[in-house]
Amino acid sequence: MRIHRAPLRYASAGGTPRSSQPRWRRRVLAxxxxxxxxxxxxxxxxxxxxxxxxxxxxxxxxxxxxxxxxxxxxxxxxxxxxxxxxxxxxxxxxxxxxxxxxxxxxxxxxxxxxxxxxxxxxxxxxxxxxxxxxxxxxxxxxxxxxxxxxxxxxxxxxxxxxxxxxxxxxxxxxxxxIPADPPPSTATPPTYGNSSAPDSIDDAHNAGEPSIGVDRKTGAAMFQAYTSTLKVTYDAAGNGTWQDKSAKTANGCPQGSSTSLDPILFTDPRTNRTFESQLAGKTALTCFTDDDGESWTPTAGSGINSGVDHQTIGGGPFSPNGPGALTSYPNAVYYCSQDIADASCAASRDGGLTYGPAVPMYSLLDCGGLHGHVKVAPDGTAYVPNKGCGGNQAVAVSGDNGQSWDLRRNPGSTPGDSDPSVGIGAGGTVYMGYQNSDGTARIAVSHDRGRTWVDDQRIGGSLGIRNTVFPVVTAGDDNRAAFAFLGTTTGGNYQDTENFHGQWHLYVATTYDGGVSWVTVDATPDDPVQKGSICTGGTTCGDDRNLLDFNDITLDDHGRVLVAYADGCTGSCASGGAQNYDALATISRQSTGATLYGAYDAADGRAVKEGARK
Structure with a gap:
């Protein structure tokens, strides 16, 4: 369930969402x-x-x-x-x-x-x-x-x-x-290959709002689509094999894969533990796996007094400024969610089995927009970005393991439609990618935990990109990050179902110099992700809400970028036919080019190719 006000930049079309999931967003006032x-x-x-x-x-x-x-x-x-x-x-x-x-x-x-x-x-x-x-x-x-x-x-x-x-x-x-865009990066552009779930998998075509993680020990990508948890493994040529590893009673999670108001998945890159969570009002039906879905362990789900909407799970090291681990599990786990008057996060100190009480991050007096996914820095600082805080977008920041939160705005931004996203480098550099109120993709960099922002710039201007949705960001080495989004070169109101006829593609921008410059590529050059309008306005939308509200991004052990998205234009649509409003589970995975870990740069132009796994 996605609760929110009317959309930020557009008038949404009447109707109901194509998905069978009861998803809607509308801010509820007292x-x-x-x-x-x-x-x-x-x-x-x-x-x-x-x-x-x-x-x-x-x-x-x-x-x-x-x-x-x-x-x-x-x-x-x-x-x-x-x-x-x-x-x-x-x-x-x-x-x-x-x-x-x-x-x-x-x-x-x-x-x-x-x-x-x-x-x-x-x-x-x-x-x-x-x-x-x-x-x-x-x-x-x-x-x-x-x-x-x-x-x-x-x-x-x-x-x-x-x-x-x-x-x-x-x-x-x-x-x-309009501020002049800085020159694009001169780095060799990476390339991407795309792999989609076969029709034999449940929810293969019901993959709006996907989330993704990678078990860096086994190399398996874990992909969440509605109530289905999918495992994707890659061969030396980069071909993906998809398997259903959903959490069910038979493999230890009786509350999994049965019902959901919203799904979310998170894989901790340090421990390789994957969490699968289904929203159930002010709680969540959550299990975790340490063996890529072969078996699952039930958990308490969320913290007491958590919100009713827009949940996210993330984790990382404990900060030395707050209470630490209660068990041998080394990392903190956060469950954050949105309620009617505020948004809050609950922290787990026992590997996600139980959570402390939910602590407010901000209230409606601070932020009216929805928050994105929680991310944790190597020093234990936790970040939750928000698309509408006063006249800007912002990050809620906790430096004491979720005991308290501070709201830090990016003054160069204006509120947008889509949830913003942050990626955090190995040295703590924060990259915030967002959709500005003019529809363009922008990204800014902070070296002081969000207190100030630098190198705030439009991405994709040299490619003519004029409208974007669903920004997602990840980072590896402190000076390397990737920023993915759906974009179109068509301007105007992309919510206009009658008159907007743009074609949307998945774009990925990469920086190798700490966000000073970016190289942007079309990761789906021969296959549009959507034709026509994309609505993110909840149940007031028509068929064009097939993609729902966000995508996700992660890295593998070599720093390859993997982007999870729902492909809304398949079959005859992809070969030139009319839009068919699909939502096919798809991963775009980096196949060549320098990754986000410089240790794997090759001497001959820094190209990492398939087959390089240890």
Whole structure:
């Protein structure tokens, strides 16, 4: 189950998800408190002042305000907001007048802000002539931000008082320069081979939101798709063999592979223990295996008072600044999840058998977006990234084994649609990959545990990539990392099921110089992952939510990159036919090129080829 508000950049199409899993996201408010406050307030709503404005290359900024607002308009939680009540929405007409080609190095940025961060306003941008929704920012962030190409056009900027608490808002539209991308890396691009699950495997075609880990002792990749745990082994030529190793009563896990609101898998690269977890409300049905799925051990599942949604499991060394191991298992295990008003993490000190109480990482007053997967650094620092904290994306950081958490924002980012991801190098360097509010893929680097960020840059600009979803990041040596995402060279609203016709591919960017420069490759050049729109808006979506909400990435013992994804365009679609909305379990595995471990660089151009395993 994915609970969240309306999508951050778009209007989602009506309908229900193609997957049979009951997945949906919508932020749930304490409605009684909001309505009680609304009834106690009697401020009259006011129209935008002024009601219209213009920005141009000669006059690049315009502002307006409106309010105060007393009555909530929560209709946007189910899709596009309804504005048929008096002053339920506020509209401002924005004219953009710029020379042809101005969008090559400029964007239109629209922000709305309000004084009390406990309140919540949502931002929608419509075509003024047709009323079609072009973009939206409908999280709990303050400010809400939309970024658009700088082209001449007239917009209706609609602000919806989702939970106004008697507040007014201020809007600003401005033309902003697009920062120049640094030169791409001159490193030899790696290449990738793709392997998919055979039809004989349960959930082979129900693999939305896959997760992946690698047992570095045996080389087996462990892949989770809904209630199925799959083991993939590779021969010397890089061909994958898929086997079903799902957790069941027969192999020691009676709670596994039966029901799920969300699946997640994690393999600890140090201990090679794999955890398979199925969400079950405020708890989880979790087992682990130490022999690649031949046998499974049941666990308590999660911490007391864990959240109802968006669970993630991760682990790594204990920090010396907090309580350590209770058993011989050397690493901490974290179960993090999202609840109605906050998100929390519970830590296990006995190898994942039991967990302490869930400790809040942040509340809705701090972050309205959903969090990504928990990652643990070699020094024991734990990180959980979030896509919408105020006007930025951020990481929640714990340096004491989950006893307390600190929220650290990336000031160069704006809230996005997809969960961000972090990868952590051997020396503690943090790489955060994210989808910016303009849809582009960006990555930033921190050398001080997320307190400051450097080398924040767009990825894939040289390939013409204009829209992205599902960023995932991993790292090996401290100066080496990989950043994978689904991308398309087609611009515009990729949520528009009727009018968006782009083709999506899996891209992987790699840095060998600590994030200063990146080399980006198309890992699926001859086989689109999806054609047309991709919706991540929960049950308000139509068939185009077949891929659900995220992908995953990991490394093997030689530092080869493996990306788990659901292939949404198979069969005749892959050979030129129409989109078929599949979700085929697939792994893209690095086959040549320098890996993320320099110890395996070859002398003849640093190429690691198949057959190099010990």
């Amino acid at each position: 409605c009684t408190a909001v309505l009680t406050l609304a009834g106690a307030l009697s401020f009259p709503a006011r129209a935008a002042t002024p009601p219209s404005g213009e920005i141009s290359d000669a006059s690049p900024a315009a502002s307006w305000s409106a309010g105060p607002f007393a009555v909530p308009n929560t209709t946007g939680a189910a899709g596009s907001p309804v504005c048929d009540a008096p002053q339920a929405c506020d509209d401002y007409t924005l004219d953009v007048k710029v020379p042809s080609g101005y969008d090559a190095d400029h964007n239109v940025r629209i922000d709305i802000t309000w004084p009390n961060s406990a309140a919540d306003f949502d931002l929608y941008v419509l075509d003024a002539k047709t009323g079609d929704e072009i973009s939206a920012a409908a999280s709990s962030s303050d400010p809400e931000t939309v970024i658009l190409p700088a082209v001449s056009r007239t917009y209706t900027v609609r602000v919806v008082p989702y939970a106004p608490l008697g507040e007014s808002f201020t809007g600003k539209a401005s033309l902003v320069s």
